[in-house]
Amino acid sequence: MIKPIPLETLTLAIQGDRRAFQEIVKCHQSFAYAVAYRMVGNRADAEDLTQEAFIRLWRNMSKYRADIKLSTWLYKIVTNLCLDFLKSPRARRRKLDNDLDDAVHVDSGLTPDAILHGQELRAQIEKATEELSPMQKAVFVLRDLEALTVEETCDVLSINADHVKSNLFHARKKISQKLSAIYETREPKNL
């Protein structure tokens, strides 16, 4: 859940106050990172994209209007950066690497088994979504993982509801087929 930013802090940030903007960064960096990581599947790239997203947010802060949510705007920036990244040659090279060993869940209440299960889950997601097109992946991440509504997804991706539904249909179908294939080839684990 994203903590709402006090109006005073927002106003100061729009006026160019860096301390106020730092508060915005602290409140929103976790969710921006989560979106980026779910899209690109790599910690270092997700951090770089998060950093770039906030730099862009800072540059355009003076253009911010109160009628749109800051989180929606940030979603838009992060998602567009991730889409550009996924289409880049660097992303195609990275696809071969898998640094999910670094993806440690910070929640200290988890047991080692739960952490391993979390890593396994993320491995599943990454494996299952690797064959999706960037737009299909974006729609799936925003709709099914970030739990945005169709209208919010349309707004973030600047596409209409039919496009969202079409991409979501193809994404869900492909992921399901991929998961079936993964489970069929996996050997039973002794837990």
Add this chain to the structure above:
Amino acid sequence: MSCMDFEEHIWLYDELSPEQKILLDKHLLTCADCKMIWEQAQALAATSKVWQEDVPAVEHEAQLTHKIMGAIESKRDQKNSLLTLIDLINTRWLRYSMASLSVLLVITFLYDRPFAEHSTETVSHEIPEAASLTRSDFIKDRIKVKKTDDHHFSLLACIENRSCPPLIIEKKKYYENR
């Protein structure tokens, strides 16, 4: 509706209207293939819920914040010096003036009209009636002269050559007296 249409509805069940859901539910009671797809879709929906709750977290939050603010600072410093310079020249009238000056300079340096043609016309008005019979000879002569570089008039060369104006006067007198 065919099974292909229903398949799309199965995968987008949560986006359907209540009427569409009722239609689909009825179809699932009678079609085994669609029922199987329905079960796959439900399994995926359950898995997605688990994935939803497993939020990837930043390893070192304070470090990331510091990195972001550091990057903003360094970009701000780079921007400031450039911005000052851009602000000085970024006015509309200055842009239009520079554009006009550029066009004028291009025209001036590319313009290379032979002066002799102009002087031919001037001279021809001043030549008395009696000399008009030699005009065609004169023109032929000018054409020959035009071909040699020595007599080819260039405004730029004239400006650079201080002896040019006296030369023009001399030529004018020559043609007037012919």
